[in-house]
Amino acid sequence: MATNGEETQNQAGRHQEVGHKSLLQSDALYQYILETSVYPREPEPMKELREITANHPWNIMTTSADEGQFLNMLLKLINAKNTMEIGVYTGYSLLATALALPDDGKILAMDINRENYELGLPVIQKAGVAHKIDFREGPALPVLDQLIQDGKHGTFDFIFVDADKDNYLNYHKRLIELVKVGGLIGYDNTLWNGSVVAPPDAPLRKYVRYYRDFVLELNKALPADPRIEICMLPVGDGVTLCRRIS
Numbered sequence: 001m002a003t004n005g006e007e008t009q010n011q012a013g014r015h016q017e018v019g020h021k022s023l024l025q026s027d028a029l030y031q032y033i034l035e036t037s038v039y040p041r042e043p044e045p046m047k048e049l050r051e052i053t054a055n056h057p058w059n060i061m062t063t064s065a066d067e068g069q070f071l072n073m074l075l076k077l078i079n080a081k082n083t084m085e086i087g088v089y090t091g092y093s094l095l096a097t098a099l100a101l102p103d104d105g106k107i108l109a110m111d112i113n114r115e116n117y118e119l120g121l122p123v124i125q126k127a128g129v130a131h132k133i134d135f136r137e138g139p140a141l142p143v144l145d146q147l148i149q150d151g152k153h154g155t156f157d158f159i160f161v162d163a164d165k166d167n168y169l170n171y172h173k174r175l176i177e178l179v180k181v182g183g184l185i186g187y188d189n190t191l192w193n194g195s196v197v198a199p200p201d202a203p204l205r206k207y208v209r210y211y212r213d214f215v216l217e218l219n220k221a222l223p224a225d226p227r228i229e230i231c232m233l234p235v236g237d238g239v240t241l242c243r244r245i246s
């Protein structure tokens with residue numbers, strides 16, 4: 001039988017496998033959430049997609065299982081029907097969304113990389129929810145501009161933003177028009193690996209350091225925006241929910 005120390009190490013190892021650094025007190029506590037709340041109720045297709053994604057070299061990008069469970073619950077709570085996702089990767093958060101929406105629900109999903117989306121697509125199809133997804137390959141910004149030009153103001157119940165952090169404020173300018181009053185925008189990774197509170201000389205990985213300034217800028221801009229109410233949650237890598245109020 002493993003000692004407590006060994007157990008903690010194993011848990012930390014498993015945790016690292018899925019590429020998430022816990023924002024909690026300990027990795028063991030994060031593992032407890034996964035094993036107690038998330039894995040026992042994770043829909044089979046999400047489990048399958050999570051396992052496929054774990055073998056992909058960029059798996060650090062995936063939405064964590066606890067955040068997937070949170071998004072799924074949130075979408076049901078707000079009765080979301082018309083949604084958008086910017087940044088799909090292999091589709092874990094997309095599948096969490098698709099499973100939460102009613103049969104005639106819609107997700108406009110955008111990513112510059114179709115190949116990774118296609119890795120998860122067979123699982124999404126098997127789950128019977130692919131008809132809800134309108135996938136667009138390419139940068140999201142021009143699609144948003146087109147939606148505004150087409151007069152789609154105030155038509156989205158929920159928008160999940162999980163792509164290029166250096167564009168989040170550009171997205172926000174447009175999304176605030178596209179989300180309905182009372183609807184939600186979720187900005188992902190707003191705690192950016194905990195680096196938002198790292199001292200200036202902290203040894204950060206290059207991409208973490210590069211995007212950190214953009215995340216900090218967003219985290220300053222959102223509370224100053226009178227058109228939204230906000231709530232920053234320490235789920236996954238931090239997600240800031242913005243509810244449009246005007």
Ligand code: SAM
Nearest residue numbers: 061062063087088089093111112139140163164
């Ligand atoms: N939500 C995904 C999930 O649950 O696995 C993770 C998304 S991953 C963190 C970020 C994604 O954003 C990548 O797949 C990347 O190709 C995409 N991306 C980067 N720049 C983009 C852009 N300008 N427009 C749309 N997607 C972009």
Ligand code: CA
Nearest residue numbers: 063162188189
């Ligand atoms: Ca993310």
